[in-house]
Amino acid sequence: MPSSTRASAAPEAAPPATRRAAPGRRRVGTSSRVPVIPLAILMAVLVIPALFADWIAPHDPYRASIISRLEPPVFAGGTWEFPLGTDRLGRDILSRTLHGAKYALGISIVGILLGTALGTALGLAAGYFRGWTDTIIMRVVDVSLALPSVLLALALAAAWGSSFEGVIFVVAFVLWSTFARQVRGEVLSLRERDFIARARVAGASTGRIILRHILPNVTNTIVVMATLQIGVVIMLEASLSFLGIGIPRPTPAWGLLVADGRALVVSAWWVSLFPGLAILLTVLSVNLLGDWLRDRLDPKLRQR
Amino acid sequence: MLKFLTIRIAESLAALLAISVLVFALTHVSGSPVDAMLPDDATPAQAEALVQEWGLDRPLPVQYFTFLGNALQGDLGQSLKWRGKSATEVVLDHLPATLWLGGVAILISVAVAIPLGVIAAMHKDSWTDGVVKMVALLGQSLPPFWLGIILIWIFAVSLSWLPTSGRGGLAHLILPAIAMSWFQIAAFVRLTRSAMLDVLDAEYIKLARIKGLSERVVVWKHALRNAAIVPLTYFGVLAGSILTGSVVIETVFAWPGIGWLAIEAIRGRDFPVVQTVVIVFAIVFIVANLLVDLLYAVVDPRIRRA
Numbered sequence: 001m002p003s004s005t006r007a008s009a010a011p012e013a014a015p016p017a018t019r020r021a022a023p024g025r026r027r028v029g030t031s032s033r034v035p036v037i038p039l040a041i042l043m044a045v046l047v048i049p050a051l052f053a054d055w056i057a058p059h060d061p062y063r064a065s066i067i068s069r070l071e072p073p074v075f076a077g078g079t080w081e082f083p084l085g086t087d088r089l090g091r092d093i094l095s096r097t098l099h100g101a102k103y104a105l106g107i108s109i110v111g112i113l114l115g116t117a118l119g120t121a122l123g124l125a126a127g128y129f130r131g132w133t134d135t136i137i138m139r140v141v142d143v144s145l146a147l148p149s150v151l152l153a154l155a156l157a158a159a160w161g162s163s164f165e166g167v168i169f170v171v172a173f174v175l176w177s178t179f180a181r182q183v184r185g186e187v188l189s190l191r192e193r194d195f196i197a198r199a200r201v202a203g204a205s206t207g208r209i210i211l212r213h214i215l216p217n218v219t220n221t222i223v224v225m226a227t228l229q230i231g232v233v234i235m236l237e238a239s240l241s242f243l244g245i246g247i248p249r250p251t252p253a254w255g256l257l258v259a260d261g262r263a264l265v266v267s268a269w270w271v272s273l274f275p276g277l278a279i280l281l282t283v284l285s286v287n288l289l290g291d292w293l294r295d296r297l298d299p300k301l302r303q304r
Numbered sequence: 305m306l307k308f309l310t311i312r313i314a315e316s317l318a319a320l321l322a323i324s325v326l327v328f329a330l331t332h333v334s335g336s337p338v339d340a341m342l343p344d345d346a347t348p349a350q351a352e353a354l355v356q357e358w359g360l361d362r363p364l365p366v367q368y369f370t371f372l373g374n375a376l377q378g379d380l381g382q383s384l385k386w387r388g389k390s391a392t393e394v395v396l397d398h399l400p401a402t403l404w405l406g407g408v409a410i411l412i413s414v415a416v417a418i419p420l421g422v423i424a425a426m427h428k429d430s431w432t433d434g435v436v437k438m439v440a441l442l443g444q445s446l447p448p449f450w451l452g453i454i455l456i457w458i459f460a461v462s463l464s465w466l467p468t469s470g471r472g473g474l475a476h477l478i479l480p481a482i483a484m485s486w487f488q489i490a491a492f493v494r495l496t497r498s499a500m501l502d503v504l505d506a507e508y509i510k511l512a513r514i515k516g517l518s519e520r521v522v523v524w525k526h527a528l529r530n531a532a533i534v535p536l537t538y539f540g541v542l543a544g545s546i547l548t549g550s551v552v553i554e555t556v557f558a559w560p561g562i563g564w565l566a567i568e569a570i571r572g573r574d575f576p577v578v579q580t581v582v583i584v585f586a587i588v589f590i591v592a593n594l595l596v597d598l599l600y601a602v603v604d605p606r607i608r609r610a
Contacts, residue, residue: 244571276453
């Protein structure tokens with residue numbers, strides 16, 4: 001879960017970006033090559049199913065059938081009718097897992113966009129205007145970093161029940177403070193640079209300076225951070241759904257599919273196994289891609 | 305040091321107040337607090353008594369302070385699901401199970417991760433290092449709830465070595481503790497490895513080697529002692545992961561701690577208990593972070609001035 005201690009707070013003024021110091025220099029090692037295998041896995045498990053589940057899934061993910069309850073997968077004595085077996089209601093696990101990709105991808109895109117936009121806007125404001133704007137925003141950041149995401153999710157679920165909006169809210173809430181803190185740190189040092197002073201002398205408005213001169217210089221950081229968060233967000237959404245405080249049933253979200261199999265582990269291991277593998281493969285490949293992207297675009301975010 | 309201490313404690317109190325506002329706000333936005341705090345079959349007289357006790361007929365700020373006053377005295381309402389008990393009692397009954405599981409999980413992760421991290425740093429870029437990196441990567445990518453189910457499937461169902469779930473002797477503790485420590489091991493290994501790599505480059509390590517100390521003493525005594533600060537800061541984050549982990553892992557293994565309790569309470573629409581769990585979690589988390597920062601300030605004097 002993303003949280004942070006005060007002791008590891010971002011530095012007040014980030015050192016000048018190293019990426020501008022060495023343009024075009026090839027990095028040694030494997031980090032400069034596009035990670036083909038993670039990319040392929042990500043396409044196969046997340047992106048393609050998310051976009052085309054309606055066409056490639058062999059069955060309707062919601063259609064139950066009493067006759068075909070708890071069919072084992074094809075390699076464990078089942079048939080090709082249900083390659084990965086069926087659940088307690090006779091629903092096809094493969095189809096449900098394929099459709100589940102839509103929710104993993106959709107929730108993470110919407111949640112990350114919201115959290116990033118909010119965090120970036122507030123980080124820009126705090127870093128550029130400083131003074132009381134900065135103080136208020138950073139105090140709120142500190143408090144929200146001190147709230148574990150699961151607390152918020154529990155409280156929300158207790159008050160409103162589980163819902164898509166609730167999950168997206170929790171995701172955005174978890175993300176915005178990290179973004180605000182990082183962006184603010186970079187803006188603090190950017191605003192003192194000569195090109196900003198010149199823009200000001202040239203009569204550029206505050207809005208223009210922030211959007212045209214400061215924002216483009218933090219874009220790489222934002223993109224890398226957002227990518228690194230995809231895995232975290234997919235895991236968070238799956239955990240909340242598994243607990244019954246995320247995406248509502250009977251949506252075939254991965255976390256819910258794994259939860260379906262929890263009580264069946266004694267007799268039907270396949271119900272939990274495959275949706276869980278989908279989560280594992282997605283998060284693993286997203287993390288590998290995120291690391292690669294970070295090394296390419298923004299090595300200073302690297303912690304080793 | 306005193307100033308640092310004051311600021312940190314003030315910040316922690318502010319965070320706790322923020323949580324209390326959040327919890328208070330939730331009882332009100334979800335409809336009438338009377339509905340949230342009383343069972344569906346409550347009599348009008350009971351509702352009236354609740355309105356009196358919590359001052360629900362008065363303005364919101366007054367209500368908030370009544371709520372805060374009651375909460376400070378440990379009164380967060382009666383449990384709706386566990387009849388005849390107060391929410392605080394129910395939560396305190398289940399707290400030891402969580403602390404026990406969390407404590408064992410932390411012990412396992414420290415015992416496994418620190419040696420692994422040190423060995424990986426000593427043999428940087430060797431195959432051992434590669435394996436350790438893989439473990440770290442897998443730890444971040446394995447869904448803990450799924451890992452729990454797979455562990456049950458392998459060790460409890462297929463091999464029947466261990467019980468599938470519930471609370472009992474040591475045997476019941478093994479699988480949940482492993483599932484819970486997995487993520488922590490991954491994070492700890494990476495931190496220890498990178499901290500050790502930094503320290504092993506330092507001048508005083510070279511000096512220790514020149515002095516002719518054995519490599520074992522250099523690494524495990526001189527280097528590790530200095531590198532250990534970095535994983536220490538992580539304990540605050542760890543407290544958060546224990547809380548999240550306790551909800552997820554306790555649910556998978558039906559381990560009756562407060563994480564399991566929270567989910568059961570949500571299913572049973574027992575709002576006072578959920579509210580109490582949220583507050584207890586927040587206190588544990590905030591106090592853990594405070595302690596880590598203070599400990600860190602003691603160990604590393606540079607922090608105090610920051």
